[in-house]
Amino acid sequence: MDSAAPKRVAQEAEENTPFRVLARAGYAASGLVHILIGVIALVVAFGGDGETDQGGALMAIASAPLGFAVLWLIAVTLWALGLWQILEGILTRALSDDTQGFAKKWGARIGTWGQAVIFIALGLIAAAVALGARVDAEEAAEDASRGLLSIPGGPIVLGLVGLGIGITGIAFIAMGVRRSFRNKIEIPRHGIGRSIAGLGLVGFIAKGIALVVLGALLIVAAVRSDADTAGGLDGALRALLALAYGPLLVGVVGVGFVAYGVFCLFRARFARLDPE
Secondary structure, eight states: OOTTTHHHHHHHTTTTTTHHHHHHHHHHHHHHHHHHHHHHHHHHTTOOOOSSSSSHHHHHHHTTTHHHHHHHHHHHHHHHHHHHHHHHHHHHHOOSSSSHHHHHHHHHHHHHHHHHHHHHHHHHHHHHHHOOOOOOOHHHHHHHHHHTSSSTHHHHHHHHHHHHHHHHHHHHHHHHTGGGGGBBBBBOOTTHHHHHHHHHHHHHHHHHHHHHHHHHHHHHHHTOOGGGOOOOOOHHHHHHHTTHHHHHHHHHHHHHHHHHHHHHHHHHHOOOSOOO
16 A cells, blocks of 8 residues: 555645635634633632533533534534644654654644544534533543542553643643744734734633643542542632632633633634644
8 A cells, every 4th residue: 555645635635625614613613612611710700600611611502592503513613623633643744854853743743633632522522512411521520530540550540641631731831921822823913913922822821721730630639549639621720719819810711711712713714724
């Protein structure tokens, strides 16, 4: 079999205009979910109640008029974006022919494919909610952690998962501080470009903070062998809420998630869709 065949098929798929449109729409779908998570976080920060995670955001959409149709649209576009990320990983080129270039290529591929898993999983959750399922991401995370803790070596695996999520959060914070997210989007040089950059700065840092807290909760759960300590995004924000000035912290993160969501809406229009 021709070793170049997978890349040729991936290239042809990426050149398909309807597929490109769906992939861009996936960023908009992700943005909508993040905006809703941010809004719910703000409600919780001011003393209200709600599930501050993807499941809570999707359930909010389901309760809206035509929510069923919107959820399926979100699912389809996120699946398209996830597939796009898989193809982009296949087409990723080495920066050079040496060992360092090879390592960077595979590092970029793994990161891209990791994003693909996230988008596809979120699309599956949206489809499940559209079909009438009630998704409790917090309970699911605790059940998964409890299952891991019950098997030999499970606490180590759970700790490594938490470490990986924490590192991802640090990477998001770094992307915000260093503004390296600009490599992923063609930000206009004038007019609205400055606003998009500001949204990216705030949004990436806020999402990074939430992921760091989530990773820390999983590590603590692994060390204590206590699945109740583990949780999802909602648990991470609840942990922040319990700290001194917790409502303020959760409010700031909520604003950040809204900013990140709006950034994703712009990314749908200006995203760079060519492999690096």
